[in-house]
Amino acid sequence: MRWAHCYRWLLIVWALVLAFSSDDAEAQFSLQKTTEFSREVNQYRWNSTIAWSAEIDRWQLELTNRFLSDAYIQYDDRLRFRDENRLQFRAFRPLGNRYGTSIRGDLDWFGSGRASSQALLAGVQIRSIPVLTIEPAVGVASDRRPGIVQTEGVVPLRIDTGPAGSIAIDLAPQELQSYRISFNSSAAWQRIAPRRAGDLTVAGTAARSFGAASLESSARFVSRRRDAYQAASFLNRGQARDPESIESTTSDTLDANLLVWIPITRSLRVIAQTNIRSNQRRIRTPKSPEESVTFETNFARQAFAGQVGFNYERDRIEAQLRAEYGAVNERRVLSNREELPVSEAVQKTTLLHQADYDEGVLSLSGNVRADILSTLSVLFTGSSRIVRHDTPIVNLDDRDEIYHTSMLGLRYRRSRYLSTEVRLFASYHHTVFLNAERSAENNIQRTLRLRPAINWTPSPGTRVRLASEVRATYTTDDFVLPGRRSTDQSAREMRLESEVEKNLFANTDLRLSASFADLRLGRLQWKTFTEVPFDTLRTYSAWLRVQSGRRLRGEVGWRTFLRSDYDRAVSVRYQFFNEQGAIAHGSITRPGRRWIIQTGPSSALYWIRPRSSLRLEAWANWQQLRYWLYGQLPPASEDIIRRAARRGTRRLLPLISLSMTWQL
Numbered sequence: 001m002r003w004a005h006c007y008r009w010l011l012i013v014w015a016l017v018l019a020f021s022s023d024d025a026e027a028q029f030s031l032q033k034t035t036e037f038s039r040e041v042n043q044y045r046w047n048s049t050i051a052w053s054a055e056i057d058r059w060q061l062e063l064t065n066r067f068l069s070d071a072y073i074q075y076d077d078r079l080r081f082r083d084e085n086r087l088q089f090r091a092f093r094p095l096g097n098r099y100g101t102s103i104r105g106d107l108d109w110f111g112s113g114r115a116s117s118q119a120l121l122a123g124v125q126i127r128s129i130p131v132l133t134i135e136p137a138v139g140v141a142s143d144r145r146p147g148i149v150q151t152e153g154v155v156p157l158r159i160d161t162g163p164a165g166s167i168a169i170d171l172a173p174q175e176l177q178s179y180r181i182s183f184n185s186s187a188a189w190q191r192i193a194p195r196r197a198g199d200l201t202v203a204g205t206a207a208r209s210f211g212a213a214s215l216e217s218s219a220r221f222v223s224r225r226r227d228a229y230q231a232a233s234f235l236n237r238g239q240a241r242d243p244e245s246i247e248s249t250t251s252d253t254l255d256a257n258l259l260v261w262i263p264i265t266r267s268l269r270v271i272a273q274t275n276i277r278s279n280q281r282r283i284r285t286p287k288s289p290e291e292s293v294t295f296e297t298n299f300a301r302q303a304f305a306g307q308v309g310f311n312y313e314r315d316r317i318e319a320q321l322r323a324e325y326g327a328v329n330e331r332r333v334l335s336n337r338e339e340l341p342v343s344e345a346v347q348k349t350t351l352l353h354q355a356d357y358d359e360g361v362l363s364l365s366g367n368v369r370a371d372i373l374s375t376l377s378v379l380f381t382g383s384s385r386i387v388r389h390d391t392p393i394v395n396l397d398d399r400d401e402i403y404h405t406s407m408l409g410l411r412y413r414r415s416r417y418l419s420t421e422v423r424l425f426a427s428y429h430h431t432v433f434l435n436a437e438r439s440a441e442n443n444i445q446r447t448l449r450l451r452p453a454i455n456w457t458p459s460p461g462t463r464v465r466l467a468s469e470v471r472a473t474y475t476t477d478d479f480v481l482p483g484r485r486s487t488d489q490s491a492r493e494m495r496l497e498s499e500v501e502k503n504l505f506a507n508t509d510l511r512l513s514a515s516f517a518d519l520r521l522g523r524l525q526w527k528t529f530t531e532v533p534f535d536t537l538r539t540y541s542a543w544l545r546v547q548s549g550r551r552l553r554g555e556v557g558w559r560t561f562l563r564s565d566y567d568r569a570v571s572v573r574y575q576f577f578n579e580q581g582a583i584a585h586g587s588i589t590r591p592g593r594r595w596i597i598q599t600g601p602s603s604a605l606y607w608i609r610p611r612s613s614l615r616l617e618a619w620a621n622w623q624q625l626r627y628w629l630y631g632q633l634p635p636a637s638e639d640i641i642r643r644a645a646r647r648g649t650r651r652l653l654p655l656i657s658l659s660m661t662w663q664l
Contacts, residue, residue: 029052030051030053031052031663032052032663033048033049033050033051033663034050035658036657036659037656037657037658038657039654039656040655042072042073043072043073044070044079045070045071046067046068047066047067047069048066048067049064049065049066049067050064051064052064059093060092061090061091062090063087063088063090065085065087065088066084066085066086067085067086068083068085069081069083069084070082070083081111081112083110083112084108084111085109086109087105087106087108088104089104089105089106090103090104090105091103097127098127099126100124100127101122101123102123102125102135102137104119104121104122104137104139105118105120113145113146114144115145116144117142117143118141118142119139119141119164120139120140120141121138121139122137123135123136123138132170133170133171134168134169135167135169136165136166139165140162141161141162141163142161142192143159143161143190143192143195143197144157144158145157145160145228145230146158147229147230148229148230158229160195162193163191164188165188165189166187166189167186168185168187169183169184170183170185179206179207180206181206181207182205184201184203185200185201185203186200186201195228196248197227200221201221203218204220212263213260213263215258216258216259216261217256217258217259219254219255219256220255221255222251222252223250223253225251226248228247228249230247233249233295235295235297235352236283236295245285245288245289246285246286246288247283247285248284249282249283250281251279252279252280253277253280254276254277254278255276255277256276256277257275259271259272259273260272260273267312267313267314268311269310269311270308270309270310270311271307271308271309271310273307274304274306275304275306276302277302278300278301278302278303280299281299281300282296282297284296293344294336295336295340295344296335296336297332297333297334298333299331299332299333300330300331300332301328301330301331303328304327305324305326305327307322307323308322308324309321309322316370316371316372317370318369318370319366319367319368319369320366321365322363322364323364324361324363325361325362325363326360327359329358330356330357331356332353332355332356333352334349337349353392354391356391357390358389359388359389359390361385363383363386364384365383366381366383367380368380375412375413375414376411376412376413377412378411379407379408379409379410380406380408381405381406382405382406382407383403383405385401385402385403386400386401386402386403387400387401387402388400396437396438397438398433398435399431399433400431400432401430401431403427403429403430404428404429405427405428406425407426408423408424409421410422410423416457417457418455418456418457419455420452420453420454420455421452423449424450425447425448425450425451426447426448426449427447428444428445428446430445431444439478440477440479441477442479443475443476443477444475444476444478445473445475446474447471448471448472449469449470449471450469450471451467452468453465453467453468454466454467461502462502462503463499463500463501464499464500465497467496467498468496469493469494470493470495471491471495472490472492472493473492474488474490475488475490475491475524488524488525488526489521489522489523489524490521491519491521492519492522493517493518493519494517494518495516496515497513497514497515498512498513499512500512507549507550508546508548509546509548510546511543511545511546511557512543512544513543515540515541516538516539516541517537517539518536519537520537521533521537535566537564537566538564538565539562539563540561540563541559541560542559543557544557551609552605552606553605553606553607554604554605554606555603555604555605555606556602556603557603558600559598559600559601559602559621561597564593564595565593565594566592566594567594568591569590569591570590570591570592570594570627571588572588572590572627572645573585573644574637574640574641574644575640586637588633590629590631590633592628592630593628595624595625595626596623596624596625597626598621598623598624599622600622601619601620602618612661612663613659613660613662614660614661615657615658616658618654618656619656620653621655622650622651622652623651624649624650625648625649629645
């Protein structure tokens with residue numbers, strides 16, 4: 001069944017709905033359309049959404065269609081497409097105060113996998129009491145998927161059709177013994193023989209106030225089952241499969257939260273929160289031939305997080321202190337181990353066991369903001385985090401980590417026109433691998449950053465921001481093995497940033513942003529605190545724009561980007577005359593300095609209305625790569641090679657982005 005045929009189902013239903021509507025009924029329509037298109041280097045992307053709703057003779061109609069198309073330019077200049085389309089339709093008509101009838105349709109189509117799924121269901125809505133709604137429905141579903149690859153390499157398409165059903169239960173928020181509760185649940189199943197699909201969702205919330213204190217809790221359980229002809233799991237890929245072999249994946253997820261808010265005094269409050277999340281996933285092959293070898297697995301993941309915090313607010317002081325503990329464990333089991341050959345069972349069990357782990361995280365964090373004077377504020381944030389990541393012996397990733405961060409800032413407001421701030425950041429990160437095979441990777445990373453900034457607003461139409469940053473990062477190994485060289489490294493960076501906004505005249509603004517960064521890398525001698533530089537990376541950027549207009553606002557500008565760094569292996573292609581006087585091609589590789597230059601115009605157009613909008617942005621970047629080679633070159637071709645390196649390569653990088661939204 002081709003995916004377009006299913007549109008006919010929905011069109012037929014639509015026609016029946018309109019046919020039962022009276023000709024003179026008053027109709028109300030709403031249409032909203034959103035379209036976006038972007039072009040980035042080697043990718044084209046277009047997505048579109050249509051949302052239509054109407055009310056015709058008490059029928060409430062809703063239709064939503066989402067389309068996504070991606071095209072990638074591959075190495076051979078060929079386009080590779082990925083198209084997806086998802087359509088949802090719903091029609092509902094009340095029958096009195098307690099009953100109603102509904103029709104729902106879904107159509108999903110995936111172009112790259114030649115897959116599609118459709119479902120059409122009709123049901124009734126029962127409202128036995130005003131706050132409780134029950135809506136059962138039955139119908140038909142169809143699904144098209146690629147089957148198992150045959151011996152001749154052909155991938156057949158399997159179309160499975162069968163009955164489908166669903167039920168939804170919704171309880172509106174209500175007061176029950178001083179608790180505010182809400183509940184909703186939905187279930188759906190499809191028996192598209194020989195496969196099955198099912199979804200179950202149960203969710204509820206409860207909240208209560210105890211004087212000034214409050215309690216909020218929520219829980220959600222989701223269960224999903226999907227069957228596929230092709231192997232969806234890692235272990236079953238590449239196994240010989242019968243055309244009727246089906247792999248079934250069932251996933252159960254439970255998520256529960258509890259939040260307690262208790263005021264201690266007028267200025268001090270305590271917040272306690274816990275979260276529990278559990279996931280159980282099972283992979284089975286219920287109809288595999290007896291002689292085939294398949295691997296059935298169980299996956300279990302449990303996660304717990306608990307947090308206790310204190311919030312203090314009084315006059316000019318705001319402070320928070322939080323302590324948090326989290327634990328996660330994952331286990332993978334080969335459930336049909338007894339049915340497999342011993343060699344296969346041992347190999348796959350070991351492979352699954354390697355990914356198991358237990359992790360515990362303990363953290364303490366806090367922040368303080370104090371207005372010492374009407375013009376001076378002090379900011380402080382800090383955190384400490386300890387991670388213990390335990391793995392089986394076969395996994396060498398067993399490690400402990402400790403991470404400290406802090407920030408101290410001062411903000412001074414000289415007047416409403418001028419303000420300054422300075423912030424000092426510090427961090428310490430220590431990683432220790434507990435297995436001897438990886439203990440040589442133990443390292444400590446220390447970072448210091450100083451970031452001052454000035455904000456100046458001399459007039460309502462003028463704003464200037466100047467900022468700079470100095471950063472130093474030192475990475476050292478805990479020890480060095482005999483016969484090996486230390487890999488200690490330093491990174492020192494200086495950045496300068498500026499932003500200027502100026503209102504030239506009515507509805508016309510000038511914007512300028514520029515930055516410079518100088519990053520120097522070196523081999524570090526920690527004991528003597530000296531370094532041997534081995535690379536310097538400099539980056540320059542500037543963007544000048546002029547914006548004009550009010551409802552229809554246009555922008556034109558020019559962007560420039562320049563980066564230079566050291567490259568150990570620069571390859572340069574050049575032309576020369578051989579002994580016969582003919583043009584020949586050659587290439588050479590040498591260390592050298594590389595320049596990346598990108599420059600070009602930019603433009604934008606914005607149109608904003610109360611219910612519609614248009615956004616168009618476009619850039620044209622001409623990129624040029626240039627090189628300066630180091631070392632000796634062949635004397636006969638030295639000038640030719642250096643000219644070819646300085647000339648480099650050129651290419652155009654067009655970028656465009658279009659977004660439109662309108663509502664009728």
